[in-house]
Every structure is written in structure tokens, then in C-alpha cells.
Amino acid sequence: MPVHNADIARTFEEIADLLEIGDANPFRVRAYRNAARVVGELQLDIAATLARGAELPKLPGIGEDLAGKMHEIASTGHCALLDRLRRKMPPAITELLRVPGLGPKRVKALYRELDVQTLEQLYRAAREGRIRKVHGFGEKTETNILQSVEERLSKARRFKLAVATQYADALADYLRRSRGVGNVVVAGSLRRMRETVGDIDILATAGASSDVMSRFVAYGEVKEILSHGDTRSSVVLKSGIQVDLRVVPQESYGAALHYFTGSKAHNIAIRRLAQQRGLKLNEYGVFDGKRRVAGGTEESVFAAVGLPYIEPELREEHGEIEAARAGRLPRLVELSDLKGDLHSHTRWTDGRHSVEEMALAAKARGLVYLAITDHSRRLTVAKGLDPDRLRKQIDEIAGIAVPGITLLKGIEVDILEDGTLDLPDSVLQELDVVVAAVHSRFDLSRERQTERILRALDHPLVSILAHPLGRLIDAREPYDVDMLKIIRKAASRGRFLELNAHPERLDLFDTHCRMAKDEGVLVSINSDAHAIHEFDNLKYGIGQARRGWLEKRDVLNARPLAELKRFSAFRGS
DNA sequence: GCCGTTTTCGGCCCGACTGTTTTCAGTCG
Numbered sequence A: 001m002p003v004h005n006a007d008i009a010r011t012f013e014e015i016a017d018l019l020e021i022g023d024a025n026p027f028r029v030r031a032y033r034n035a036a037r038v039v040g041e042l043q044l045d046i047a048a049t050l051a052r053g054a055e056l057p058k059l060p061g062i063g064e065d066l067a068g069k070m071h072e073i074a075s076t077g078h079c080a081l082l083d084r085l086r087r088k089m090p091p092a093i094t095e096l097l098r099v100p101g102l103g104p105k106r107v108k109a110l111y112r113e114l115d116v117q118t119l120e121q122l123y124r125a126a127r128e129g130r131i132r133k134v135h136g137f138g139e140k141t142e143t144n145i146l147q148s149v150e151e152r153l154s155k156a157r158r159f160k161l162a163v164a165t166q167y168a169d170a171l172a173d174y175l176r177r178s179r180g181v182g183n184v185v186v187a188g189s190l191r192r193m194r195e196t197v198g199d200i201d202i203l204a205t206a207g208a209s210s211d212v213m214s215r216f217v218a219y220g221e222v223k224e225i226l227s228h229g230d231t232r233s234s235v236v237l238k239s240g241i242q243v244d245l246r247v248v249p250q251e252s253y254g255a256a257l258h259y260f261t262g263s264k265a266h267n268i269a270i271r272r273l274a275q276q277r278g279l280k281l282n283e284y285g286v287f288d289g290k291r292r293v294a295g296g297t298e299e300s301v302f303a304a305v306g307l308p309y310i311e312p313e314l315r316e317e318h319g320e321i322e323a324a325r326a327g328r329l330p331r332l333v334e335l336s337d338l339k340g341d342l343h344s345h346t347r348w349t350d351g352r353h354s355v356e357e358m359a360l361a362a363k364a365r366g367l368v369y370l371a372i373t374d375h376s377r378r379l380t381v382a383k384g385l386d387p388d389r390l391r392k393q394i395d396e397i398a399g400i401a402v403p404g405i406t407l408l409k410g411i412e413v414d415i416l417e418d419g420t421l422d423l424p425d426s427v428l429q430e431l432d433v434v435v436a437a438v439h440s441r442f443d444l445s446r447e448r449q450t451e452r453i454l455r456a457l458d459h460p461l462v463s464i465l466a467h468p469l470g471r472l473i474d475a476r477e478p479y480d481v482d483m484l485k486i487i488r489k490a491a492s493r494g495r496f497l498e499l500n501a502h503p504e505r506l507d508l509f510d511t512h513c514r515m516a517k518d519e520g521v522l523v524s525i526n527s528d529a530h531a532i533h534e535f536d537n538l539k540y541g542i543g544q545a546r547r548g549w550l551e552k553r554d555v556l557n558a559r560p561l562a563e564l565k566r567f568s569a570f571r572g573s
Numbered sequence B: 001g002c003c004g005t006t007t008t009c010g011g012c013c014c015g016a017c018t019g020t021t022t023t024c025a026g027t028c029g
Helices: A005-021 A026-041 A046-051 A064-076 A080-088 A091-098 A104-114 A119-127 A139-150 A161-176 A212-217 A250-261 A264-276 A298-304 A320-325 A355-364 A387-399 A446-458 A483-493 A510-519 A532-547
Strands: A181-186 A199-206 A222-228 A232-237 A242-248 A280-282 A285-288 A291-294 A369-375 A406-414 A433-437 A496-500 A523-526
Touching (some): A091 A119, A199 A250, A212 A232, A250 A280, A250 A285, A264 A298, A510 A523, A523 A532
Parallel strands (some): A369 A406
Antiparallel strands (some): A181 A199, A280 A285
16 A cells, blocks of 8 residues: 555644644644645655655755654554554544634543543533533533534535635625725635635725624625624635635735735744744734834735745745745746637537637637637537538638637547547648547556556647646546656657646646646646636636746747747647 | 754744633634
């Protein structure tokens, strides 16, 4: 059984939970939690690296002891410390920490006083009114626990970026109509453009006389008010998503926006920088003793700790602070940089609009070229094109002239199980762009899946590999491939990788964008639009690309058409 | 458990809200 990074991360997380319940030094607990995060986000396969006999790079917050434990877990699948902790404490007890409102102290008290070890026992104790009798607990706490368990810990649910954005924008608009309110902005993981978000964070600036907070809790979509204070409140909307609103005075806008945007790991790192300079940073500003020295804008906060402005999408404590200090921050690509879209569908297959309608919609969004890339014949459910129908479509496209936008003749051709393409070269070579994609046999082994895609990239007529991992967020895992090999093949053959902007896909991942950039492979940010409104999804692709540190020069379709045509992948080679 | 442009020891991000307790601990973000 190979040990994955996620297994090591989970082990560290469980150790942290058990240590915390066991009243260990909180900084020791934090060290394990930090290690779990670092390992979980690491691209490098730890067990495989160690198995090769190679050294692990020095990882932040991981010293001799934790590195040793990583070795131990990778080679044996076990960790002696965890085994020991599990013997001291019923291991199921850690699931109690997931109950909102229960932390290590209360879990320990419930275990000691009532021998509560599992969710079922917790539920029974609450139902029987035994919890309120424990010191430090009361009737209200007992009711809250009961309710949390009954809701089956729904907090774990995450929302796709595009879905959460709709709720957030509507609520922000509503709050902007409050009396005496200044800025209202969406912060948190939504502002960082994470693929999915756990909750919505909104920041408002207002004075004491504003009614923004009372309006917030009175919002028609609110199902439940979790907390309600002067400067901070939390609610759950009918859709099930939690929203936190924070209100600060105008002069604290920048500091609060930075604080409320996160990520948590980034914030902690920035606060440590402030501390090293003898400053204190909180959501109200940067302070030298009692004197406020910054905080009106985010720029001023960064400047106070000696850094240039860092874009929200980079704030994950993934090297952005070091890059900022060295003056090597990327100038991230922007939506307005896109000049074209190289993946779209029409009514010829499973799209909902005509070629001309799609062209007009793309042009309306400022694009100057659009590739029509309908499906190939194997995808029968989508009425995939055979050579005959594809030639008819090519003729149709040739006859359509929409001023201001150039239409490219293309195809999204299936990569068959053996790595060959679903259409003959004779018809493919009549096209401007060939987008190749896997739509079947997601279950192949890593070796065979990788070989299949490498072979497709070797095909002289393939331009772009579409949605390289095939994942559907929350619905289908990515297929198992060696992304580094694929990226290197693309580099050696002069091919391109797609970053599919559809909010269900967002495929490439951010980490692979960085990998592609490092290997010199341009990324094409494509909408995969099946209808005219879906060109709007390009903004989510841009968000993902920015999280992957991509600049304008790293993006294929940020280049003018004339430049694209000079690439061998667009001429066939 | 980690880490060092004050340190190899002694620090480790910071504030709001709730509920229970009578001045604050626990939890959360």
C-alpha cells in the first residue's frame, strides 16, 4: 500500500487533535497542524521521493523531528507517537472536535465526566439532559450541541466558487443599500478565487450609526443567525451557506480587508513580519505602540512590513512572501488580457447556440478570435461529428463573417483508449486548431493513462490538451496521470495545455499551472462554452490561472492570432 | 515542535462573540 501525502497529513492532523485533547503545549499542536497543511499542499510525492533514496527539500515549519516522522510514516505506514496516543485516548473522540462549538477543552470534559467518546454517545447525553450538568456547560450549550449533531455536521459542505459568488454578490448589493455604509466587499476564499469555498466573508466599512449590521441579520435569505454582535455577525442562508459580516471604521479598511481575505497561513506569516519590526498588526491597522502607522489600504499594510502589494490569489503562504521580498512577484494575467477562446461548442453537437451566435457573444466580451471545437464522433451522446459532418461545419464556418472576430475551425477530438485520435488525419489537417481530450476510460492505471495522453501529444496535428485531469469538482476525481511527464512532453513537442474555465472543472490545478510555467509550456484559458452566457466563465479560469502564478506571457490565448499561427502546433508538425 | 538581523532559550497572531459565571474560558475565524 503506497503512502500518499494525504495519509501523512491525516496522521499529523490526528496527532494534533489527540495532543490538543490531552492538554499538550498548544504550540506543539500548532506545529503538527502546520505540518499537516504543508504536507497536504505539497506537490512532490514524499513516499516516492524517499523510496528513490532522494532527500526531501527543507519544508517550512518541519524540523528534524517531524521530518523523521515523515520518514517513519512513509516507510512503515504507521507512526509510533500516534499509536501511543490512540492507546491513551479513544481515537473516535477526535470526531467530536468537528462538532461546531466543541473544542479540545469541552471534548475532554465530556469524556472525563460522562465518558462520551463518539457522536452517538454525545447525542444521547444531550438528549438525556446530562450535558447541562457538567461544570462549564449549560442548557444553551446543550441545545446547540444537539442541533449541530442533528444537522449531521453540515459545516463540512463546500460550495463551488461560481455558486457562492452568486449568493455573495446579491447579498453585497443588498448591504450596499444600507444607511451610512462605505465599502462593501467580498473577502475570504472567494476573493482569493479558491475553487470551492466553505463560507462567504463580507467586509463593510461604516460608522456606529449605520444600520448595515441589523440589515444583514434581517436579510430575507437568512435561515439562522449564529451570532450577532456590533462588529461581527454570522448567519446561515437558506441555501445552507454560512456568511460572516465584519464591520470596521473606514480608516481600518485596508487592514481589515487583508485580515479578512486570508489565507490564515498567509496572515500569520505577515503578522510575524510585523512583529519582527516591533509592530502589531490586527484587523484595525498596523500599530507602533499605540500609534497607528498604516491600515487604510492593503498597500499600506504590506508597505509597513516592507513588502509590495501581494494579489489576493497568491496569499496562500506558498512562497508569495519570499517572492515579494525578492521583488519577484508575478504580474498576474487579467481577464482583459485574453484575446481569444480556443474551445467552444455549438448546436452542431451538444451546444445550445449557432456558430454565429457564439461568435457574436465572444466578440461582445472583447475577444478577437474564437475556435469552434465541437465533439468528435465517438461521443455519440453529444452527437459527435464524423468526418462528413465536420466538413460541412468547416464549410459553414468559412461562410460566416462577423466583423471584429476571427473564427477558427477546430475540433475537440476524443483521445481513444490507445492514445490514437477519434478522427482521421485527412480531416484533422483541414482545421486550424485541434483540441484533444479524454472522455472515456477514466479508470486506466497511471502508467496506461499517462502513455495514452503522451501518445496523443505526439500526434503531429494536436494543438492543445483539453481539461488535462478530467475532474469534475465534487463529482469526479481527476484521473491518475503523471502530470510532470505530460507537461514535459508538451514542452518538447511544442503543444499547449488547457486550463478549462468551466466552474465545474477548473482543470488544470493551480499547482500544475506553476509546473507548466516552470517548464515553459503555455496555458490556454478556455471557456468550453456550450452556450453564449458561458463565456462569462472565463473569469473563473483567470482566477485559477492567477492562483497558479500565471502571467500574461504564460497564456497562449493572451497572444494575438498572428503569433499563434507561428506556433508549429497550429500548422501541424 | 520550530526557530533565530535582539535569542540555541524562550518565545510562538490577534480579536470578537457566546455562554456561563460573577470576571472569564472556550471557541472560532
